[in-house]
Amino acid sequence: AQSVTQLGSHVSVSEGALVLLRCNYSSSVPPYLFWYVQYPNQGLQLLLKYTTGATLVKGINGFEAEFKKSETSFHLTKPSAHMSDAAEYFCAVSDRGAQKLVFGQGTRLTINP
Amino acid sequence: GAGVSQSPSNKVTEKGKDVELRCDPISGHTALYWYRQSLGQGLEFLIYFQGNSAPDKSGLPSDRFSAERTGGSVSTLTIQRTQQEDSAVYLCASSLNGRTSRDEQFFGPGTRLTVL
Numbered sequence: 001a002q003s004v005t006q007l008g009s010h011v012s013v014s015e016g017a018l019v020l021l022r023c024n025y026s027s028s029v030p031p032y033l034f035w036y037v038q039y040p041n042q043g044l045q046l047l048l049k050y051t052t053g054a055t056l057v058k059g060i061n062g063f064e065a066e067f068k069k070s071e072t073s074f075h076l077t078k079p080s081a082h083m084s085d086a087a088e089y090f091c092a093v094s095d096r097g098a099q100k101l102v103f104g105q106g107t108r109l110t111i112n113p
Numbered sequence: 114g115a116g117v118s119q120s121p122s123n124k125v126t127e128k129g130k131d132v133e134l135r136c137d138p139i140s141g142h143t144a145l146y147w148y149r150q151s152l153g154q155g156l157e158f159l160i161y162f163q164g165n166s167a168p169d170k171s172g173l174p175s176d177r178f179s180a181e182r183t184g185g186s187v188s189t190l191t192i193q194r195t196q197q198e199d200s201a202v203y204l205c206a207s208s209l210n211g212r213t214s215r216d217e218q219f220f221g222p223g224t225r226l227t228v229l
Contacts, residue, residue, distance in 0.1 A: 032213075043220035043221050044204070046218075046219075096213070099144065099161050099163065099213065100146065100171075101146075102158070104155070105155045
């Protein structure tokens with residue numbers, strides 16, 4: 001069964017610093033890959049997704065992620081953290097042809113002033 | 114336009130009681146999903162509806178859980194004889210087509226269920 005691993009349940013960075021949130025998936029066949037963000041007491045919002053084509057994907061709020069097949073990874077980055085980026089981030093995968101999403105455990109991002 | 118809405122936003126119930134959770138998807142979206150978010154299990158898929166097709170119930174944790182979708186729009190998730198381990202946030206999502214997961218799933222704010 002497909003699985004997703006997010007390294008680090010909590011990540012803390014200073015405002016203006018690089019944000020790096022790690023995600024690895026288990027499938028030998030590249031799945032569709034997603035990053036979602038969840039602000040307190042809100043639902044999930046899609047940040048970006050990879051389905052096919054260019055492996056570097058740009059999303060909303062200055063985030064981007066790179067699909068690396070050889071490393072089975074889809075890490076999320078942002079060059080300069082902003083206080084408003086504090087939230088929980090979920091990596092998710094879906095087998096091609098499937099409908100449901102399989103989520104990682106989530107990473108809570110804290111931004112220090 | 115209006116997003117996915119869920120009601121109630123919070124539900125507190127006693128162990129053994131039945132509960133119904135409601136989801137109103139985005140108008141025109143043919144696919145609807147239920148997920149559960151709990152401290153111990155993270156975010157888990159529960160059930161998926163696509164148009165008039167038979168739903169994918171593969172994620173329902175027990176036969177106490179059921180869901181229906183009336184008229185291809187509103188969905189109700191029912192939990193019978195609730196247990197404390199059912200305490201979680203129940204999230205609903207919808208997508209325009211949903212035949213593959215390439216379609217973006219739009220999530221509602223969730224219903225927080227607490228079973229005492």
